[in-house]
Amino acid sequence: MSYCRQEGKDRIIxxxxxDHEAPSNAELIAEDPHDPYxxxxxxxxxxxINWNCPCLGGMASGPCGAxxxxxxxxxxxxxxxxxxxxxxxxxxxxxxxxxxxxELYPQEEDKESxxxxxxxxxxxxxxxxxxxxxxxxxxxxxxxDSQTTS
Amino acid sequence: MLKCRTVxxxxxxxxxxxxxxxxxxVRRTGLHNARLPAHVPGAHMATGPGGGGRENQLYVLxxxxxxxxxxxxxxxxxxGDQQRYDERIAEIAxxxxxxxxxxxxxxxxxxxxxETVETExxxxxEPQATPSSEEPSPxxxxxxxxxxxxxxxPIQAEGLTTEQPSPALPPHAPYLLIGGxxxxxxxxxxxxxxDPGARVLIVTDEPDLPYMRPxxxxxxxxxxxxxxxxxxxxxxxxxxxRSIYFQPPSFYITPEELSTAxxxxxxxxxxxxxxxxDVRGNKVKLDDDTEISYDKCLIATGxxxxxxxxxxxxxxxxxxxTTLFRKIDDFRTLDKVSRNIKSITVIGGGFLGSELAxxxxxxxxxxxxxVIQMFPEKGNMGKVLPEYLSNWTxxxxxxxxxxxxxxxxxxxxxxxxDQLEIKLKDGRLIKTDHVVAAVGLEPNVDLAKSAGLEVxxxxxxYRVNAELQARSNIWVAGxxxxxxxxxxxxxxxxxxxxxxxxxxxxxxxxxxxxKPYWHQSMFWSDLGPDVGxxxxxxxxxxxxxxxxxxxxxxxxxxxAATEESGTGIRSESETEDVxxxxxxxxxxxxxxxxxxxxxxGVIFYLRDKVVVGIILWNVFNRMPIARKIIKDxxxxxxxxxxxxxxxxxxx
Numbered sequence: 001m002s003y004c005r006q007e008g009k010d011r012i013i014x015x016x017x018x019d020h021e022a023p024s025n026a027e028l029i030a031e032d033p034h035d036p037y038x039x040x041x042x043x044x045x046x047x048x049i050n051w052n053c054p055c056l057g058g059m060a061s062g063p064c065g066a067x068x069x070x071x072x073x074x075x076x077x078x079x080x081x082x083x084x085x086x087x088x089x090x091x092x093x094x095x096x097x098x099x100x101x102x103e104l105y106p107q108e109e110d111k112e113s114x115x116x117x118x119x120x121x122x123x124x125x126x127x128x129x130x131x132x133x134x135x136x137x138x139x140x141x142x143x144x145d146s147q148t149t150s
Numbered sequence: 151m152l153k154c155r156t157v158x159x160x161x162x163x164x165x166x167x168x169x170x171x172x173x174x175x176v177r178r179t180g181l182h183n184a185r186l187p188a189h190v191p192g193a194h195m196a197t198g199p200g201g202g203g204r205e206n207q208l209y210v211l212x213x214x215x216x217x218x219x220x221x222x223x224x225x226x227x228x229x230g231d232q233q234r235y236d237e238r239i240a241e242i243a244x245x246x247x248x249x250x251x252x253x254x255x256x257x258x259x260x261x262x263x264x265e266t267v268e269t270e271x272x273x274x275x276e277p278q279a280t281p282s283s284e285e286p287s288p289x290x291x292x293x294x295x296x297x298x299x300x301x302x303x304p305i306q307a308e309g310l311t312t313e314q315p316s317p318a319l320p321p322h323a324p325y326l327l328i329g330g331x332x333x334x335x336x337x338x339x340x341x342x343x344x345d346p347g348a349r350v351l352i353v354t355d356e357p358d359l360p361y362m363r364p365x366x367x368x369x370x371x372x373x374x375x376x377x378x379x380x381x382x383x384x385x386x387x388x389x390x391x392r393s394i395y396f397q398p399p400s401f402y403i404t405p406e407e408l409s410t411a412x413x414x415x416x417x418x419x420x421x422x423x424x425x426x427x428d429v430r431g432n433k434v435k436l437d438d439d440t441e442i443s444y445d446k447c448l449i450a451t452g453x454x455x456x457x458x459x460x461x462x463x464x465x466x467x468x469x470x471x472t473t474l475f476r477k478i479d480d481f482r483t484l485d486k487v488s489r490n491i492k493s494i495t496v497i498g499g500g501f502l503g504s505e506l507a508x509x510x511x512x513x514x515x516x517x518x519x520x521v522i523q524m525f526p527e528k529g530n531m532g533k534v535l536p537e538y539l540s541n542w543t544x545x546x547x548x549x550x551x552x553x554x555x556x557x558x559x560x561x562x563x564x565x566x567x568d569q570l571e572i573k574l575k576d577g578r579l580i581k582t583d584h585v586v587a588a589v590g591l592e593p594n595v596d597l598a599k600s601a602g603l604e605v606x607x608x609x610x611x612y613r614v615n616a617e618l619q620a621r622s623n624i625w626v627a628g629x630x631x632x633x634x635x636x637x638x639x640x641x642x643x644x645x646x647x648x649x650x651x652x653x654x655x656x657x658x659x660x661x662x663x664x665k666p667y668w669h670q671s672m673f674w675s676d677l678g679p680d681v682g683x684x685x686x687x688x689x690x691x692x693x694x695x696x697x698x699x700x701x702x703x704x705x706x707x708x709x710a711a712t713e714e715s716g717t718g719i720r721s722e723s724e725t726e727d728v729x730x731x732x733x734x735x736x737x738x739x740x741x742x743x744x745x746x747x748x749x750x751g752v753i754f755y756l757r758d759k760v761v762v763g764i765i766l767w768n769v770f771n772r773m774p775i776a777r778k779i780i781k782d783x784x785x786x787x788x789x790x791x792x793x794x795x796x797x798x799x800x801x
Contacts (some may be wrong), residue, residue, distance in 0.1 A: 002790070009694040010536040013790055017700070017799040024794035029782045037668040051343040052658065061342035062401055066413040069346065103398045 049076055062104055064097035319419070319440055320408045323351035325660060326434065326444035328424045328597070330354025332362060332646060333450040333628030333653035335396050338416045340657025347414040348661075351405060353436065355423040358478055359402065361394045364646050366481045367502055368676060370394070371509035379482045394478075427601035429621060446660045449603075449612060449626045450653065451594040453644070457587050458497060460562050467565035472585045475502060484586065488513065491583035492520060495572065497560060498588030499525025499532055501675050504547060506586055508678050511551035521551060522582060524558035524574075530677070532556075534685075535753075535765075536695045542748050543677060550678045555580070591644055593630045606632035609642035616666035618656045625660060627652040635667055637783055638688055638762055645673035670777050682708030684773055687763035687780045689755055698793035699751030699767070708770070752776075752793050759785045761792070772796050 002015040034045050042053045051060040059068045071094045074087035098105035327334045330352050338350045369384040382394045403415035426435040433443035455474035473484050496507045507523040514521050529540035530547050559575040572580040593611040603620050604613040611632035614620045628649040632642040648671035676682040755763030764776040775795050786792050
């Protein structure tokens, strides 16, 4: 049973697991997916790429940002059977650029072969460090809820 | 106008008197008989009929001579000014490499429009053109400056700048970010993401590249690496190592490359302070007299740690044994000092004070260092947590090895026998070797005066609107911004995540997004590895609160949370998309007395029955729900029902 106590202006409630088993009847306002104020995920409602998505880490803003944007845009809009097959040149450019900054883009063979940009989990902007940037094979469907870090 | 009239009125009798005197003198020289002035009609015109032509002639001569004299004087002065000006220009041109200390920096003369015409004729490539003659760079400061400021020729400083030997710092930066901290870096990244090829210049008075502050009072202290003060790398709970710097140096380009880099980039100008901002001219001046103009500017100057008045006035001996903690250097100093002394005292019971006390307390387990923490409140985080929780927290801090002295008001600090003696108002005397003052942050609004920006009197900081804009082309983000939060009202927030969120938003708005502050930032704090919380919104202990608690199991600690989500820093876990799904606890919460055990739960802060703040106490990865509740801003009848949304019994 829950147990309640009041200390001045502060109320304290202790609840057991059973107390919280029944679903909540608190009402939350429905989300508007097209709310322009909200933080957007990787893909904007109109289909464009949100380069400012925290999930991209610093990929779009670093020294190889231009090459990355070209490559990923090409891939994103590609309608080929094998998605992105016509974008090989762009990806090659990107790779060449990244090789010039090994500190920022750690060179690991299996990662480079992946055509997907890194869904950089260490998105608190520290790709430059040793092991924090790991390419997840997690699809890039971005979290729809808010991302706090850039 | 009135002034003119009154002056004229005053002069008129004088004029009349002098003309009367003139006439009297003329008459007395014997042109009349001895008739005295009584007979002289008052309104007699000097050139009236009668009275003989000669005194008229004399009078005309007198007036004429005066006019001529005046004209000659005026001509001479103007000529002299012109000459002086020419001389000065010649002199300046002959010594282009000398930069003398300017004495006239403080002179702020608004240029009349006439002078700007001349400046504009100078080619645009010299954006350092100054319209007014108060241009302080190598101008000989002397008495003449006062004169020359009135002379219609502005000092043509443009000629100078091309000959300056300083490294080719960019004279113009499309995006200028003042301050090199978290907010600034977040803005730089945002700008680069949205404006392809953007050229961003960060100017910071610190010698370091942008870095994150939270580890300075948390993770870096728990590192086993003896070289941590050099590398500034730390290992997180999950084993991943990272540096506190947001990016390594290779991410940035040099300021000299900024104008020419093909795809733009972010350049950081370190150890340079912006001392003056010219909003009309869209440019700033650095402490070495360089001027940089901008299209869009962000002020992210953060703040400087406050000090206790008693320490400020106590003299150098005391100040040398005091640390104000904010920057990397402070961390290095404190680390070194804490290894060599026997006793250290932290003054301040808020986030920074408590975190440092816990960090030092942990260290004290090995080294035998005595760690004392004192503050005026009744318990740690007394201004944030409701009293019962603050007391509970204080007990936890004590178990970390800290001697906590609550309700301590410092009356004086003196240095005796190479030790510090802290005297409290209630008479207690504490002897210690070193003091760390963590008593708040003073937002840095140095540029407000020169830029003409408003400073908020309630919260401090630059006053900006909901879109973080102070004026056209000027935005403010981070600790220094007092902004309008659409949901929670005007506020100023001093947390890391807010710096990131507001920096990003400012960057977006600088590139045309026009979005208000909407995504609510969060903050977190750990008090040792076993107690941690995340919070969002307005978390002020003076508000009425409702806390809903369950008993904590071993799985509910910050350590467990980060291990599970595979992240190292708390705010990151939000972007993980919940990498690992929460596992339902198979251990039933033991039915125990709940008396004073606030293991884990949710605390709601209410303002007029609306939830404006939420603390997740030892409950992690649920921030999105908390954010949603605050965003809705609804009145909820039963907060227990709202608490159910958090599933506090689950992991």
